Amino acid sequence: MDKNKANVPKLRFPGFTDPWEQRKVCELIEDYIEKTEIQNQYPVLTSSQQKGIVFQEDYFADRQVTTNDNVGYFILPKGYFTYRSRSDTNLFVFNRNDIIHRGIISYYYPVFCVKDTDSNFFLRRINFGMNSQLAMAAEGTGQHVLSLSKFKNMITTVPSLPEQKQIGLLFEHLDHLITLHQRKLKHLQDKKKGLLQKMFPKDGEDFPEIRFPGFTDPWEQRKMGEMTCLITKGTTPIDKSGNGNINFVKIENIDSSSGEINISSKISEEEHNGYLKRSQLQENDILFSIAGTLGRVTSVNKGILPANTNQALAIIRLKTGCLEYVKTYLKGKAVSDFIKKNPTIGAQPNLSLEQVGNLNIDLPSFKEQQEIGTFFNELDHLITLHQRKLNHLQEQKKALLQQMFV
Known part of the structure; x- marks a missing residue:
């Protein structure tokens, strides 16, 4: 492949046609070393993989985890970059201080700024497409260490x-x-x-x-069993092929926040109407997870029927009560507290159908x-x-x- 073509992105803003150039990182950044001279000279910061630069007391639930003596820590001015130079997973994430004029950070976090380079661009450049290169440059077998000098010696591609x-x-x-x-x-x-x-x-x-x-x-209180005409569960299909035209609902098919069901497995009509007949789903059945991930809740809409399920989901078929109310109650604190106190611990936590029937529902x-x-x-x-x-x-x-x- 032509070298110039390899250095041209698929999508560009109008007016830009030149190939990107290879540059050493040291040409794009400058070290910044300024250390604290007194205790708690500025607010203590943390560079996190998920949330970027954050105040350490917020990140660690109102407690600082630095040593009592933070004299000699690096000062991180606003707009300057840092990263945790030690990684257990060989993943290195670079962050920019966008939250405070000046903060302090552990000496395990090198500080630098960009030169003759757009800061917004550089932040995305180093965090996208360079992971394998960063991992290869890191040293160590247990905890991997990426020194600033190693990082500066790496080569990347940049446009004008x-x-x-x-x-x-x-x-x-x-x-x-x-x-x-x-x-x-x-x-x-x-x-x-x-x-x-x-x-x-x-x-x-x-x-x-x-x-x-x-x-x-x-309000009054009733047992779940008093409000239902059926509480049951399915079983694992004998046929593991996943073939057939009957939808098969598993815990992982239920979105934990929305409750939407996204079908990924099927079973045959023979299984559905045979040994899995007791767990044939009907419209408005409540599905309540009772094995592994406990307490996930949804209801069956006619769009997924015909359908069946396995033993990790209890089928709750109401005879009294409002469907949407009962679903909401099952997602609430009273039921989550019940789950924490009552799971049977085996290979994985689970609730029995009897326990589901004995759930107290405030009505x-x-x-x-x-x-x-x-x-x-x-x-x-x-x-x-x-x-x-x-x-x-x-x-x-x-x-x-x-x-x-x-």
Whole structure:
């Protein structure tokens, strides 16, 4: 392949046609060594793989994990880069201080700045497409160490400075958009968590902290078994081929946040109507995971029928009560507390069908159940929409990184 063609990305901004150039990293960055002279001279920072540069007290739940003496730690000015030079997994993630004018960081985190290079572009350049090169440059057998001198000796490819600025600005905007959606999603998830605690009575009480207007009667408690006409489970198909035209639902097919069912396995009609007949699913059946990952909840819609399931999912078929309310209750604190106290520990944690039948369900009037169920169903839908948007943006970023970098 022509060398110039190999150094041209698939996707570019209009007006840029020159091939990218190979440059040593040392031509693009400068060391920055300034150390603290007094204790806690600036806020202590951590460079994390998932969250970037963060305050250490936030990252480690309001406690610092540096030594009592942080005199001699590196100072990290705003806009400057760092990375953890030691890795157990051979993965090295580079971060830029975008949160504070000056912070301090352990001497295991080299500090540097860029020169004659766009900072936004460089941040994406070193974190995309260079992982194998970084891993090869690291030394050590147990804990891998990537020294700053080794990093500076590496070779990478870069475009002209104007093209760097265009690329850097695009990804800076995209990352900002992703961060906004992550915050919105977390806000909704936290709101749901708080409402699940406040809109249901605490243990031993008959009234919730928050109610919809017009409802004042005390709640009652009933066993799940009293509300159902069926609580059962399936079994593992004998035929392991996954062939057939009957959908087969497993725990991993149920999205942990949205509850959506994404089918990946099939069974035959002979199995479905034969030894798996007791676990044939019907519309509005509740599926509740009772083995391995406990407490995952969804309900069956007619779009996936005919369908069946295995022994890791309990099938709960209601005869009384509001479907959406019961699903919401099963996702709440009372049931999660029950699961923590009552699993049978074997090869994997599990709940028996008898335990599921003995679950205590706090019940208001049917009309109030409907109000609560509808409210949380709409909130779940909103959370799902935000999750999908976030996933789309992350996939869009991934695709652009693959096409816009050499």
